[in-house]
Amino acid sequence: MRTEPFTGPSGEHIPVARARHWGRLAAAAVVTAIAGWLVYLVVVNPRLDWGKVAEYLFNDRILAGIWVTIEISVLATVLGLVLGVVVAIMRLSHNPVLSGLATLYIWFFRGTPVLVQLIFWYNLAFLFPELVLKVPFTTIGVKWDTNLVMTGFTSAMLGLGLNLAAYFAETVRAGIQAVDHGQTEAAYALGMTPAKRMRVIVLPQALRIIIPPTGNEFISMLKTTSLVYVVAGHDLMTNASQIYKANNLIMELLIVASLWYMLMTAVATFLQGRLERRFGSEAVRLVRGGGLAARILPKAAA
Amino acid sequence: MKPVVHATGVRMGYGDTQVLNGVDFTVAPGEVSCVIGPSGSGKSTFLRCVNGLEQVLGGSLRVLDEEVGHSLREGRYRPWTPKEFAVFRQRIGMVFQRFNLFAHQSALENVACAPVHVLGVPADRARVTAMEHLDRVGLAAHAHKRPHQLSGGQQQRVAIARALAMSPELMLFDEPTSALDPELVDEVLEVMRGLAADGMTMVVVTHEIAFAREVGDRLAFFADGVVVESGPPAELLANPGHERTRAFLSSVLSSDNRS
Numbered sequence: 249m250r251t252e253p254f255t256g257p258s259g260e261h262i263p264v265a266r267a268r269h270w271g272r273l274a275a276a277a278v279v280t281a282i283a284g285w286l287v288y289l290v291v292v293n294p295r296l297d298w299g300k301v302a303e304y305l306f307n308d309r310i311l312a313g314i315w316v317t318i319e320i321s322v323l324a325t326v327l328g329l330v331l332g333v334v335v336a337i338m339r340l341s342h343n344p345v346l347s348g349l350a351t352l353y354i355w356f357f358r359g360t361p362v363l364v365q366l367i368f369w370y371n372l373a374f375l376f377p378e379l380v381l382k383v384p385f386t387t388i389g390v391k392w393d394t395n396l397v398m399t400g401f402t403s404a405m406l407g408l409g410l411n412l413a414a415y416f417a418e419t420v421r422a423g424i425q426a427v428d429h430g431q432t433e434a435a436y437a438l439g440m441t442p443a444k445r446m447r448v449i450v451l452p453q454a455l456r457i458i459i460p461p462t463g464n465e466f467i468s469m470l471k472t473t474s475l476v477y478v479v480a481g482h483d484l485m486t487n488a489s490q491i492y493k494a495n496n497l498i499m500e501l502l503i504v505a506s507l508w509y510m511l512m513t514a515v516a517t518f519l520q521g522r523l524e525r526r527f528g529s530e531a532v533r534l535v536r537g538g539g540l541a542a543r544i545l546p547k548a549a550a
Numbered sequence: 551m552k553p554v555v556h557a558t559g560v561r562m563g564y565g566d567t568q569v570l571n572g573v574d575f576t577v578a579p580g581e582v583s584c585v586i587g588p589s590g591s592g593k594s595t596f597l598r599c600v601n602g603l604e605q606v607l608g609g610s611l612r613v614l615d616e617e618v619g620h621s622l623r624e625g626r627y628r629p630w631t632p633k634e635f636a637v638f639r640q641r642i643g644m645v646f647q648r649f650n651l652f653a654h655q656s657a658l659e660n661v662a663c664a665p666v667h668v669l670g671v672p673a674d675r676a677r678v679t680a681m682e683h684l685d686r687v688g689l690a691a692h693a694h695k696r697p698h699q700l701s702g703g704q705q706q707r708v709a710i711a712r713a714l715a716m717s718p719e720l721m722l723f724d725e726p727t728s729a730l731d732p733e734l735v736d737e738v739l740e741v742m743r744g745l746a747a748d749g750m751t752m753v754v755v756t757h758e759i760a761f762a763r764e765v766g767d768r769l770a771f772f773a774d775g776v777v778v779e780s781g782p783p784a785e786l787l788a789n790p791g792h793e794r795t796r797a798f799l800s801s802v803l804s805s806d807n808r809s
Contacts, residue, residue, distance in 0.1 A: 431652060433646065449663075
């Protein structure tokens with residue numbers, strides 16, 4: 249927008265008037281009024297006790313729940329990422345049995361609600377009262393009571409991890425397929441086997457494309473862990489719900505839990521931003537080898 | 551001496567399209583064979599058959615004393631496993647039109663990659679040898695740079711060094727200068743001249759007629775998936791025996807004069 253004055257015929261300065269955006273002002277006023285009114289209704293609500301929110305914000309059980317939420321999120325994400333890479337490679341395999349099985353896995357875990365999967369793992373004992381790991385046709389091995397193994401924590405980790413693996417496999421597959429086919433040909437021409445080509449040449453480049461979306465997966469996982477409360481995983485949401493079931497301060501504890509979820513998400517978003525700056529733009533340029541943007545804007549890409 | 555490449559009646563195609571319709575082609579040890587022809591004539595496809603990147607459907611293609619893709623055992627030709635293809639390709643260097651340098655590695659890592667991961671050479675020794683190869687193509691000063699920081703000509707020279715690092719018995723060049731800006735062509739051709747002078751056996755698919763005339767021992771003209779004619783470059787260029795060769799040469803040479 250121009251602010252520098254014009255010069256008139258006799259050299260005098262003629263100022264530029266500021267443009268008024270009446271439409272914008274009106275829209276902003278209406279939206280602010282509605283949002284402010286809604287916030288006001290909640291904040292000044294006599295049935296909401298803000299003192300209790302402050303009191304429970306640093307409650308021991310809430311803080312313990314936060315740690316469990318972080319633990320489940322991290323472990324389930326790691327499980328999902330590792331398994332996701334395996335499923336993606338199986339899916340891309342020329343072996344029809346492997347790729348068919350991977351497709352079936354992805355279909356099954358994306359096709360059923362994660363809530364159903366969590367309850368399924370938690371109740372695994374109904375199907376298999378004992379988990380047995382032994383050498384076939386011998387008595388050598390170990391066995392566990394399923395109910396002791398499938399605690400809320402392990403079933404949450406397993407359910408969320410296996411579910412993420414199905415989604416992440418598709419991300420990895422896209423990443424692998426985005427690596428230029430010329431890289432594969434060059435690797436073969438140098439005498440690499442298909443497995444070596446994947447490990448040494450393709451995967452390191454695919455990971456650079458895959459890493460930024462993993463941040464999204466983790467942020468989404470932080471909040472999906474709240475479903476764990478159906479299997480009593482002692483995470484943030486489970487503990488908050490147990491407190492409000494005892495004292496009936498439902499809204500107060502939901503606010504406490506939400507504040508912590510928002511803080512965790514904010515931290516994760518910050519870390520994701522750093523991750524993307526480290527890998528994001530550079531990765532895409534490396535893999536795509538410049539491309540259209542680099543040709544049009546060589547300086548911006550360099 | 552036994553030929554390094556000996557193709558008789560090689561056929562290849564995808565689905566209903568025939569790409570090679572019976573190619574006869576021979577390369578003797580130490581010879582530089584240049585291949586020219588219109589686009590779609592099958593010359594690149596043939597080159598890719600030589601190191602097994604494409605599968606031959608018929609005829610016989612013997613390279614470095616092996617029938618590419620099959621081994622004769624107990625009276626039957628058995629298809630190679632991926633491992634056998636890999637071992638075979640270790641003996642052949644290939645340079646691509648689009649360089650195909652590994653984008654996540656520096657120039658030095660590109661050159662050292664195959665010796666380390668394929669031959670199992672210790673990393674520090676591979677880096678020393680890789681540096682020598684980079685020096686040979688005049689790029690020792692750029693060893694630490696990533697491919698995207700290098701010009702096209704530099705990338706192609708790194709690609710040649712990368713292929714040489716495996717000490718190949720045969721080098722294949724698939725239009726190595728076609729993707730380069732005109733002023734960068736010479737630096738790549740210069741490296742190839744040096745290789746030819748050192749006695750490397752080379753098959754070069756190219757549009758550089760001058761290079762073929764100067765460096766090539768033989769020149770083959772491809773059209774419609776067959777070798778229309780071949781012979782010493784000077785003779786073939788001065789006296790093409792077929793109408794198709796004449797037409798192709800006149801179109802290529804006239805565009806050369808224009809530029």
